[in-house]
Amino acid sequence: MDDDILRMRGITKTFPGVIALEDVNLAVRRGEIHAICGENGAGKSTLMKVLSGVHPTGSYDGEITFDGQPVRFSGIRDSEHVGIVIIHQELALVPHLSIAENIFLGNELTGRGGLIDWNKANAEAARLLDEVGLQENAVTPVGQLGVGKQQLVEIAKALSKDVKLLILDEPTAALNDTDSAHLLGLLRTLKDRGITCIMISHKLNEIVSIADRTTVIRDGRTVETMDMSEPDAGQERIIRGMVGRDLESFYPDRESAAGEEVLRIEDWTVWHPTQDRKVVDGASLTVRAGEVVGIAGLMGAGRTELAMSVFGRSYGRNITGRVFVRGKEVRARTVAEAIDNGIAYATEDRKRYGLNLIDDIRRNISAAALGKLSKRGWVNGNEETKVAEESRRAMNIKAPTVMSVVGKLSGGNQQKVVLSKWLFTDPEVLILDEPTRGIDVGAKYEIYTIVNKLVAAGKAVLVISSELPELLGICDRIYTLSAGRITGEVPVGDATQEGLMALMTQDRELAG
Incomplete structure (x- = not known):
């Protein structure tokens, strides 16, 4: 069609022993928000790396047409030159540099004698920050910003390059609901300005709410492109395309059979490692054998801090309270001692703390x-x-x-x-911190199945998650945490998202 800003035809990309993409076709219309969905390993990010020149022309088969012209990119600079900008899931910002320095890194604004004109750079950065709704000063170091604001800096950086097609790879994966809503609102604003967006995401509810069309990729091949205005275009159709079958339920069935108490935490208090404040305040909870217990709380409520401090005091200072495993008090002062006492903790940041990636x-x-x-x-x-x-x-x-x-x-x-x-x-007890963050619906189902097998074998599982539907789908009981304090304990049969949110936002003075 004449209104296609991008066409990719017959894209095939191989790595040693692996066919990552096989005859993939993609057409994106000018000024639309186009979503790309697929399981982990389906080839979504590889396709975008082909488009942006990360995988240069000659390393793949097929052809790309952009803005009506055949294009051949030998690197990212080539694609940016024509107006294609990609924001990867792992943000490419330098934390010790200012916002302005990051925005113009590699594209510095120069004045007389070829020197950088910092007044001009800071003023232009301030204008771009205003466009994306960020109030920070342009000289603020990026490392002082949260992930949501860093995403906005990346978008401001893209706008500085006269972007025509903006590619976002899992832009809301690490964001809370407020930051996610702001980012999605910004994408709608960019669309109104005529900027085309491609969005890769596993959050299907966001895809349904924002995308004009959605392309599904499975096992390196294009399954279909659907118009999201069609009556049957929704999460179920996307999932069917992604996994090749209907999922009868997002969560596998499990018989609840709680046994004896495995983990007990009593009056657990943790102070921030560098600031004079409590991050966990007198928290007490229990987990029994054969039971999945959830912890729900907003960002900053102290969920991860609670888990890490129990796991060998790997976070915090002036930690007080008691931990019991199968009735025996344990004094795990190091991670090794925690492991020896039957406690395991799967971190929310698998790439930084959970794995040796090389x-x-x-x-x-x-x-x-x-x-x-x-x-x-x-x-x-x-x-x-x-x-x-x-x-x-x-x-x-x-x-x-x-x-x-x-x-x-x-x-x-x-x-x-x-x-x-x-x-x-x-382990006797396994603490899972955001166990399905950044993974697709099919892989999530497999993780839930593994959790069910663990509790069926008599293990105790404690799950921290920002997704309330996930906690409601896999847990037996849910504790709510607000400002470091336990504000409620609800059997899952009595729990609702609205009720949990009320407890998660309960005023600190009322929490006791």
Whole structure:
């Protein structure tokens, strides 16, 4: 069609031993918000890297037409020159530089003698920040901003390059509801200005609310492109295209059979490591065998701080309170002692704290319990490989071998490696912090199934999640946390999103 700003035809991209994209076709209309959906590893990000020149012309087969002209990009500068800008899921900002310095990094505004004109740069940055609704001063270091505001800086940076087509890869994955709503509102504003947007996301409710059309990719191939104004265009149709089947339910069925108490936390208080304030204040909770217990709270409520401080005091100072595992008080002053006492914690930030991305699956899985594989200080490599291979099969980790580098895996498969690592420690209680963040609906279902198997085997699972439907779908009980204090404990049968939100926003003085 004449109103297509972008056409990609017959795109095929291979890596050694893997076909990432096979004959993919994509057409994006001028001025629309076009969503791309697919499971982790389906090829979405690879397709966008082909488009933006990260994978240059010659490294793939197929052709790209942009704004009516055939294009061949040898790098990102080439694609940006014609108005295509990509914002990756891992933000490419330098934390110690100012907002203005980040916006014009590589495209500095110069004055006389070729020197940078900082007055001009700061003034132009301030104008761009106003466009994206960010009130910060242009000289503020980016590292002082939250993730939501950093996303806005990235968009301001794109606007400085006269963007015609803006590509956003999982832009709201790490954002809270307020920041997500602001970002989606900004995309609508950009659309009104005639800027075309491509958005990759696993948050299907956001896709349904904002996208004009949606293309679904499965196993490196285009499944369909649907007009979101069609009556049957919605989450169920997208999921069917993504996974190749209907999901009867987002959450697998599980019989609730809580047994004896496994974990008890009493009057747990944690102070911020550098500030004079409590981040967890007198929290008490229990988890029983065969039970999934959730913790719900807004950003900053103290959920992760609670989990990390219990896990070998890996966060905070002046920690007081008591922790019991199967009735025995444990004094886990280090992560190693926490593991030895049957506590495992799967972090919310798997790439920074959960995995060694440059190492293979085998060594990541064994990392937390090398003592089980060593004798006289030497690790039995054959046994390590055997254990990892068993986990790969049991967890359905999609990788050719356990020698595959973890950093090359999709988000869902990386999360399975994290779970495999902690399950190898044979914990009594497993704390899962945002276990399905940034992974697709099919992989989420697999993670939920793994959790169900754990509790069926008598383990206790504590889940922290920002997604209330997820907690309602997989938990037996839910604790709410506000300003570091437990404000409620609700059986899932009595819980609603509205009721939980009321407890999560309860005034601190009323919380006691």
